[in-house]
Amino acid sequence: xxxxxxxxxxxxxxxxxxxxxxxxxxxxxxxxxxxxxxxxxxxxxxxxxxxxxxxxxxxxxxxxxxxxxxxxxxxxxxxxxxxxxxxxxxxxxxxxxxxxxxxxxxxxxxxxxxxxxxxxxxxxxxxxxxxxxxxxxxxxxxxxxxxxxxxxxxxxxxxxxxxxxxxxxxxxxxxxxxxxxxxxxxxxxxxxxxxxxxxxxxxxxxxxxxxxxxxxxxxxxxxxxxxxxxxxxxxxxxxxxxxxxxxxxxxxxxxxxxxxxxxxxxxxxxxxxxxxxxxxxxxxxxxxxxxxxxxxxxxxxxxxxxxxxxxxxxxxxxxxxxxxxxxxxxxxxxxxxxxxxxxxxxxxxxxxxxxxxxxxxxxxxxxxxxxxxxxxxxxxxxxxxxxxxxxxxxxxxxxxxxxxxxxxxxxxxxxxxxxxxxxxxxxxxxxxxxxxxxxxxxxxxxxxxxxxxxxxxxxxxxxxxxxxxxxxxxxxxxxxxxxxxxxxxxxxxxxxxxxxxxxxxxxxxxxxxxxxxxxxxxxxxxxxxxxxxxxxxxxxxxxxxxxxxxxxxxxxxxxxxxxxxxxxxxxxxxxxxxxxxxxxxxxxxxxxxxxxxxxxxxxxxxxxxxxxxxxxxxxxxxxxxxxxxxxxxxxxxxxxxxxxxxxxxxxxxxxxxxxxxxxxxxxxxxxxxxxxxxxxxxxxxxxxxxxxxxxxxxxxxxxxxxxxxxxxxxxxxxxxxxxxxxxxxxxxxxxxxxxxxxxxxxxxxxxxxxxxxxxxxxxxxxxxxxxxxxxxxxxxxxxxxxxxxxxxxxxxxxxxxxxxxxxxxxxxxxxxxxxxxxxxxxxxxxxxxxxxxxxxx
Ligand code: NTF
Numbered sequence: 001x002x003x004x005x006x007x008x009x010x011x012x013x014x015x016x017x018x019x020x021x022x023x024x025x026x027x028x029x030x031x032x033x034x035x036x037x038x039x040x041x042x043x044x045x046x047x048x049x050x051x052x053x054x055x056x057x058x059x060x061x062x063x064x065x066x067x068x069x070x071x072x073x074x075x076x077x078x079x080x081x082x083x084x085x086x087x088x089x090x091x092x093x094x095x096x097x098x099x100x101x102x103x104x105x106x107x108x109x110x111x112x113x114x115x116x117x118x119x120x121x122x123x124x125x126x127x128x129x130x131x132x133x134x135x136x137x138x139x140x141x142x143x144x145x146x147x148x149x150x151x152x153x154x155x156x157x158x159x160x161x162x163x164x165x166x167x168x169x170x171x172x173x174x175x176x177x178x179x180x181x182x183x184x185x186x187x188x189x190x191x192x193x194x195x196x197x198x199x200x201x202x203x204x205x206x207x208x209x210x211x212x213x214x215x216x217x218x219x220x221x222x223x224x225x226x227x228x229x230x231x232x233x234x235x236x237x238x239x240x241x242x243x244x245x246x247x248x249x250x251x252x253x254x255x256x257x258x259x260x261x262x263x264x265x266x267x268x269x270x271x272x273x274x275x276x277x278x279x280x281x282x283x284x285x286x287x288x289x290x291x292x293x294x295x296x297x298x299x300x301x302x303x304x305x306x307x308x309x310x311x312x313x314x315x316x317x318x319x320x321x322x323x324x325x326x327x328x329x330x331x332x333x334x335x336x337x338x339x340x341x342x343x344x345x346x347x348x349x350x351x352x353x354x355x356x357x358x359x360x361x362x363x364x365x366x367x368x369x370x371x372x373x374x375x376x377x378x379x380x381x382x383x384x385x386x387x388x389x390x391x392x393x394x395x396x397x398x399x400x401x402x403x404x405x406x407x408x409x410x411x412x413x414x415x416x417x418x419x420x421x422x423x424x425x426x427x428x429x430x431x432x433x434x435x436x437x438x439x440x441x442x443x444x445x446x447x448x449x450x451x452x453x454x455x456x457x458x459x460x461x462x463x464x465x466x467x468x469x470x471x472x473x474x475x476x477x478x479x480x481x482x483x484x485x486x487x488x489x490x491x492x493x494x495x496x497x498x499x500x501x502x503x504x505x506x507x508x509x510x511x512x513x514x515x516x517x518x519x520x521x522x523x524x525x526x527x528x529x530x531x532x533x534x535x536x537x538x539x540x541x542x543x544x545x546x547x548x549x550x551x552x553x554x555x556x557x558x559x560x561x562x563x564x565x566x567x568x569x570x571x572x573x574x575x576x577x578x579x580x581x582x583x584x585x586x587x588x589x590x591x592x593x594x595x596x597x598x599x600x601x602x603x604x605x606x607x608x609x610x611x612x613x614x615x616x617x618x619x620x621x622x623x624x625x626x627x628x629x630x631x632x633x634x635x636x637x638x639x640x641x642x643x644x645x646x647x648x649x650x651x652x653x654x655x656x657x658x659x660x661x662x663x664x665x666x667x668x669x670x671x672x673x674x675x676x677x678x679x680x681x682x683x684x685x686x687x688x689x690x691x692x693x694x695x696x697x698x699x700x701x702x703x704x705x706x707x708x709x710x711x712x713x714x715x716x717x718x719x720x721x722x723x724x725x726x727x728x729x730x731x732x733x734x735x736x737x738x739x740x741x742x743x744x745x746x747x748x749x750x751x752x753x754x755x756x757x758x759x760x761x762x763x764x765x766x767x768x769x770x771x772x773x774x775x776x777x778x779x780x781x782x783x784x785x786x787x788x789x790x791x792x793x794x795x796x797x798x799x800x801x802x803x804x805x806x807x808x809x810x811x812x813x814x815x816x817x818x819x820x821x822x823x824x825x826x827x828x829x830x831x832x833x834x835x836x837x838x839x840x841x
Contacts (some may be wrong), residue, residue, distance in 0.1 A: 013562045020062040027104070027111040030058035034301045051117045052095070052125035053172060056106060056187040059098045061235075066102075067233040067242035073829065074153040078319060080328060081828045082147065082154035083312055083340060086305065086335035087142070088284070089136030089158050089245060090230075091129040092652030094188045095122075097145075101235040107598050117330070127182050128651050130164035131247075133288040133610075134568040135678050136374050138652065139452075140335055142678075142812040145485040148236030148243040149512065151811055151828040153822065157308040159300060160189070160230045161284040168649040173626035177286075177613050188232050195229035197307040199254065201299065217352045219395040221536045224253040225277045227307035237487045238512060239831060247309045252277035287612045288568040289380040295392065298384055302393060305342040313349055323356060327367035331824035334371045334446070338437035339828045343369055343445035344396045347403070352395070358402070370823040371442040371449050372480075373460055374675050376570065383466070386434040400436055404428055411471055425467045443468050445477075448823045450478045453697040455717065468798065480819055481700055482676040483812035486514050489682045492662040496536045497686065501804075504529065515808035524801040526814035534797050537663075544661035547654075548606070548645055554633050557640045560602035564683070565666035566650050566658055569611040569618040571671040576759060577772050578607070578666055579625050581780055582644055583741045586632050587640055601787040604642045607648030608658065620759050622646065627750035655679070660686045663796075664711070664786055665736055667692035668769045672717035681810040687800040691782055693775070703808070705803040713782040714775040721775055727767045734764065738776045771779035 005013060023028045035041050035054040046054075074081065099105035109119040131136060140156065153781055168176040195681050203222030210216050232245040252274040262268040279296065280303050291297075316329055334340060343365055375381070389397045397767035404427040415421055427444065429435040435460060435689045443449050443465065451457030457479030469477055491498040491511055502508045504523055510516035522531040541558040549555050565578050589597065607625050611618035629644040647654065648814035665683040667674070667690055674696040683690060691711040692698040715723060742760050746753045763772050790796055808814075820826050 001510070002396060006501060007119050009690055012765075016064050018769055020063065021058065022104075022107075024107050024111045024114065027058060028108050028114055030061065031055055031111065031115060033056060048117065048121050049125045052122045053185060053187065055112065055122055056126070058096050059095060059102070059104075059108075060187050060241075062102060063098060063233045063235055063242055064602060064841050066235070066240045069240065070709065071244065072243045073831075077153070077829050079153060079829060080331060080824070081315075082152055082820075082826060083308070083330065083332045084140065084143060084147070084156045084335065085156060085305070085308060085332060086137070086140040086156065086158055086340035087338040088132030088299070088335075089129075089140045089156060089247075090132030090134075090137035090652060091141045091245075092145075092488070092656075093123070093126040093128055095126050097488060098235055100487065100492055101149075101237045103238065107200060109338045115681065123498065126653075127184075127186075128164075128653050129182065129186075129188070130180060130651055131158065131284060133165055133284070133286065136288075136336060139482055139678060139812075141652075142483065142485040142488075143816060144234045144245060145237070145242065145487060146483075146812040146816040148234050148241050149239060149485075149487070149656070150816055151236065151241045151831050152238055152243075152816065153756050153829050154243050156234070156243075156245040157311075158245065158247050159281050159284075160249040160302050161281060163283045165284055165286055165610065165651075166613070170622070170626060170646060170648045173623050173630070175619050175622050176610055181218050190231045190233075192229040192231055195311070196226045197227040197310045199227050199250075199303050199306045200224055201302070201392055203394065205398060209710075211560065214355075217395070219641070225249045225280060226253050227303060229307075229311070236272065241829075241831060246308075246311070248281065249683065250277050250280035250303060256637075262462050282639065284838065285554070286610070287615075289375055289377050289570060289572070290612060290615070291380055291457055292614075293764045294385065295388060298388060298392060302341050302345075302396075305339050305345050308339075309342055309345045309349065313346075322361075323350065323354065323364060326364050327693070330367050330368055331818070331826060333823070334369060334442055336372065337442050340371075340382075340438045340442045340445070340623065341393075341396065341401075341541065343441065344403070345397050347399055347445075350397075355524045358406075362403075362406070365445055366447050369440075369442075369446040370819075371446040373439065373449065373451055373456075373465075376456070376459055376464055376675065377673060382438040383429065385436040386428065388437060389436060400427060400441065403441070403444060405659050414471065421467060422469075425471065429586060439464070440468075443472075445475070448478060449476060450480045451675065451822065452480065452482045453700060454479055454481060455694075455699055456696060459672060459717070478822060480815050480822070481809075481812045482681070482697060483687075483815040484678055484681045484685070485812050486511050486685065488656070489659065490685055492537075493656040493682075494540065494686050497533075497660065499504065500532055501530075501535060509762040512813070513808075514811035514813065517805050517808050520801055520805035524798050524805065530794070530801065533687065533801055534793070534837045537800070538663075539732055540660040540686075541663075544606075544657055547657055547658065548604075548647065551647060552645055554645060556604045556643045556645065557602055560604045561663045561786070562606065562661055562690075563666065564606045564608075564658060564662040565668075566606070566608035566647070567679055568678075569615075569621055569764075571617055571621075572669055574667070574770055574772065575607060575609070575621050575666050576763075576770075577668055577775065577779055578605070579621065579628055579644075580738060580776065581783060582632070582642070583736060583744060584775070584780055585783070586628070586638065586642060587740065589638055589668045589746060590635075592644070595653045597641060600641050601790050602642070604643045604645065605649060606645045606658070606662075608647040608654065610650065616753060617762070620756060622758055624745075624750065624759065631750060651699075655682070659683055659688070662686070662688035663790065664688065665690050667695075667698055668714070669693055669695050669776075670720065670775075671695045671715055672720050673770075681807070684803050685807045685810065687804050689786075689796075691779075697810075701807075708722060709799050709803050711782050711786055713778040715771055723771055724767065724769060735773050735776050738763075738773055 001781050031054040034057040041050050099108050112119050144156050164182050166179045167180050169176045200222035203220055206220055227248040230247045234243040234245050280299050346365050350356045408422055427440045451460050460475050505516050505519040543559045545556050559575045625646045632642055632644045659682045662683050665688050667677050667680040671693050676696040693714040745756050
């Protein structure tokens with residue numbers, strides 16, 4: 001408050017307050033100004049990168065104006081805020097999104113043309129912000145877009161990794177990882193060197209009675225690391241709301257380095273302290289659906305939780321409210337268990353630092369947090385070893401033990417003498433060493449727990465969290481089916497389709513209310529419309545074909561069926577089923593007469609995705625796909641009938657090219673393993689059909705778009721356990737067609753067969769955990785059906801239109817409204833109508 005300018009001196013401020021460009025001329029003026037002054041370049045020295053930088057800075061200025069106003073508005077409104085804690089935010093590129101969200105892309109397009117540039121080339125200069133692995137991080141990014149677009153007062157909190165997810169190159173068919181240093185030029189972040197938090201590690205706990213006879217618990221003599229805030233504006237679509245994503249960066253507490261040590265000649269150790277501190281936020285862990293219990297990862301988690309909580313509490317304290325009102329002002333959503341320490345940290349702040357009674361504090365904590373579970377895979381459920389926490393966070397370990405004690409006492413009271421139950425639900429697992437079960441801690445410390453698709457939410461209630469449903473009752477557990485933002489995944493990625501839709505449904509209003517897509521249904525048999533629809537898909541395929549040619553050297557026929565599987569490489573996602581199916585197809589083609597071949601539908605199979613660097617089996621799958629591609633793509637007998645492509649370095653910006661170009665995409669996880677999946681929604685929203693198992697959101701997509709419009713196959717989730725069990729005593733009825741595929745691989749058809757033996761043995765000899773053998777036959781038959789259906793292009797296009805018209809449910813706007821209603825208990829913040837109108841024009 002002391003830093004605000006007194007009312008009688010605000011005249012000059014109002015007069016000169018920035019307002020932002022509106023016309024092409026004004027835009028150009030801004031771009032030239034930035035290129036000449038901010039970048040110190042000139043028209044004699046301006047490449048596409050400089051044009052990108054100038055454009056980004058011009059739009060950044062524009063966003064900052066609305067951003068500041070939004071933050072002021074939210075502060076004055078003094079209402080509840082949402083805090084979304086996520087270790088991953090997979091934002092992708094920001095410029096195109098900013099241009100579309102503020103409604104000035106056409107202005108920029110014309111302006112850039114005047115200045116000698118094509119807008120696509122300029123946009124393509126931007127480096128993806130890749131602070132995430134896959135679905136979990138991208139979901140967080142879609143949620144930020146929706147929360148801003150719906151005018152919720154919401155902040156994201158994350159880590160500012162110096163290195164995001166690695167860049168993938170393929171060398172001789174193998175994945176090679178290259179560091180992703182993305183911060184060289186990043187106009188979208190604002191360092192807040194004045195917003196810092198000291199975060200403590202190690203040390204010991206001192207309990208004593210002070211001079212007033214009060215019990216004091218203090219955590220002392222630890223090592224301090226400084227968290228500095230970097231803020232990223234998050235613009236909403238068609239609204240002046242610009243929310244904030246705050247990312248923390250770590251630095252040693254002593255500044256540049258410890259001068260005392262430096263002067264004493266201990267240069268190395270002085271620099272070492274600095275580097276050790278900076279290491280905390282240096283790199284994103286590249287595992288998807290896997291936790292490995294590394295100490296540095298735990299440090300990252302606490303560093304981020306402590307800084308975020310301090311920030312949230314500091315903001316609350318400015319309102320001078322009573323602590324009991326904290327949950328009326330603050331809703332914190334935990335994106336998986338990664339931020340679970342925030343629960344413990346808030347309890348510590350309220351009891352040790354603010355002096356609240358344990359029970360009073362614990363009630364506040366419970367009302368504040370909500371926890372979203374994103375996986376049932378046992379290897380992905382976080383557990384931290386007690387000795388590790390004891391050493392790094394001694395006070396937090398005590399609090400965890402107390403939380404567990406009070407929780408178990410409560411359970412004992414309701415279920416007397418059920419010792420089995422007590423040991424099953426204990427937050428502490430009595431193993432060697434003892435482990436803290438983070439999901440259990442998250443459940444006990446939250447008022448709502450949700451899964452991310454109906455099947456998944458049912459599964460968590462009946463399997464991993466079954467006992468907790470007994471203890472707390474079913475109401476604590478809910479479902480919020482995932483969604484995606486139609487702004488990025490339709491309007492931005494597929495502008496021609498978005499425009500065609502707008503021309504039929506009347507306006508671009510469907511981007512804010514996706515259920516309006518249902519108006520398209522009326523045109524599903526309209527000849528003219530179908531022609532335009534098909535033309536757009538074809539143009540998108542031509543664009544992808546060009547990309548494939550450029551990046552792999554393989555030329556593919558855009559008239560062929562494009563079959564896409566892009567996602568992290570994981571055994572449970574079953575890229576191996578896909579590639580085995582393709583080898584089967586290749587063998588079939590080789591065995592056909594020329595007449596038979598003529599009847600076949602040409603197909604291009606496209607794979608993309610990264611393997612975690614330590615995930616050997618996933619890397620083997622990548623290797624096999626590449627080797628199959630080498631053989632198939634160079635076989636003259638096959639020609640256009642089959643091409644197998646591995647696109648390297650799959651990321652958000654590549655997805656924006658790939659997704660609009662698919663005819664069929666594959667979502668073929670073993671039933672019960674993929675919590676939701678979100679790319680399935682992106683493909684269908686762009687008029688692609690899907691082949692999938694009855695897993696995750698596939699089930700709800702099928703319900704919405706109709707069973708006739710989805711290619712379903714494979715084992716049901718309720719049968720998975722029995723089959724797994726059966727594999728251990730009968731291998732006799734092993735699929736003969738799949739065996740032929742394995743024999744072909746073993747013959748050395750794709751190079752040294754020993755490279756693939758583990759992949760095959762896992763299926764043949766080691767229990768086939770992911771049921772590849774069980775589902776192979778129905779998978780291949782379903783692919784044959786797709787071949788047949790694709791030949792009838794007219795019927796295919798009708799389906800394509802129908803499915804899009806029924807995708808309204810899968811907008812992330814719907815999810816955010818559900819979270820707001822059922823978990824956060826928060827309403828959007830009203831924005832003045834004139835501001836709304838200004839934002840749209
Ligand atoms: C992922 N979970 C799931 O594997 C996906 O099915 C889901 O779509 C996304 O979350 C988003 O909900 C994880 O990445 C994690 F971390 F939980 F394993």
